[in-house]
Amino acid sequence: MIFKSEIFDKLQFLFETYKFNDHNLHCIMHFNGNINKTALKKALTMTLNVSPILSSKYVENVKEPYWEKVASSTFKDILTLVSTKNEFNSFITSRINEATGPQVQACLLDSSKDSLCILMNHMICDAAGFKEYLYLLCNLYSNILKNPDYTANYLLNGDRSINIINNKFNFKTKFKTLMFQGKESNGFINLNFPMSTEKEVKPFILTHEIPENRFLSIKKYCKNHEVTINDVTLAALYRAIYKLLNKNQLSISVAVDMRKYLKDKNINALTNLSATVISNLTIEPNDTFDDTALKVNNDMNLKKKNFIGLNAFVKISMLFKLFSYKHAKKLLKNGFKNPLIGMTNIGILDSKKLYFEGTQISNAFMFGSMKYKPYFQLALTSYNNIMTFTVNLYGNLKDKENIESFFILLDEELPK
Secondary structure (H helix, E strand, C coil): EECCCHHHHHHHHHHHHHHEEEEEEEEEEEEECCHHHHHHHHHHHHHHHHHHHHHHHEECCCCEEEECCCCCHCCCEEEECCCCCHHHHHHHHCCCCCCCCCCCCEECCCCCCCCCEEEECCCCCCCHHHHHHHHHHHHHHHHHCCCCCCCCCCCCCCCCCHHHHHHCCHHHHHHHHHHHHCCCCCCCCCCCCCCCCCCCEEEEEEEEECCHHHHHHHHHHHHHHHCHHHHHHHHHHHHHHHHHHCCEEEEEEEEEEEHHHHCCCCCCCCCCCCEEEEEEECCCCCCCCCHHHHHHHHHHHHHHCCCHHHHHHHHHHHHHHHHCHHHHHHHHHHHHHCCCEEEEEEEECCCCCEEEECCEEEEEEEECCCCCCCCCEEEEEECCEEEEEEEEHHHHHHHHHHHHHHHHHHHHCCCC
């Protein structure tokens, strides 16, 4: 069975090639007890059949890349069991091999209170798609626990093309966004997050947790000021970067889930439907947090009125339509100009859907790909009113220290 390589499959592959990120998505779940290992492995294996592209390998070095199905029975390492935190952490920063598959793998830290890490190849889907996969896994696990003979009788194997979004807009709208929003999705501003220049680097993740009472205070602030969690976090990020760099002309790349344009968001496929937009902001020395949050809110509302994210989809669609894959690769290598600092709000992990029968999750969070220097990205998710920030990077001890200091600044800026 052959699957078409869609535009964002190719793009994520090239992000690794050109050292932007390593195209792996991550989810970590900490439990208050133990999970059934037999049911978990069976559920993981079952997802390979429900979504066949997960048990495929990526063939890239050809005129037009494609996915080729591999018998799921050949994969012996879909679930790894470890007994130490060092082994678990090593898995978290490991990478899916797209050329062999499977495109999803898991690791269980077996202890008095288990922890589970799921890795997904970002070429397969974006964060929203990964959430749907996690909910699927939980559903299969819970059904298997209730009935060991349970078998899923459905497929997650529909259209993965970004035309799902593009076809929602007429030619006039797409032309306007292309002509008048040229710098909306591709514009380089030389603002570097402070990073060491040493060549010896290793992948790592750092997290910063906002407890429930603080998170509820932030939500109350949002309601009172008619802004979003995304606005508030972006405002805090801007102000933290302002303090770090002492520059008031700032630019941050912000991820946008394009499913917002779909009436029915239940897509029968794992796919990438996320764009990025560039937010620009000027911070004055006397600006309060309220001032910054209002500026961010105004900027993002204006982008939303002008079909936020569409510019990126139109551009990338044209690139791969007008040029061969070989030529498009060269153009991307020379023309990829993204701000070095970015943010992705992955949003809420639904505790009713992210639920393994019989085992309570104490906290769960998702984060995206490991960035290569000089790129820096802040990710955030919430689960049961606990918000978790993550930064992941190929860096060293000095970089870790810089990010820990950044988290302190970010926390200080967020509403109390």
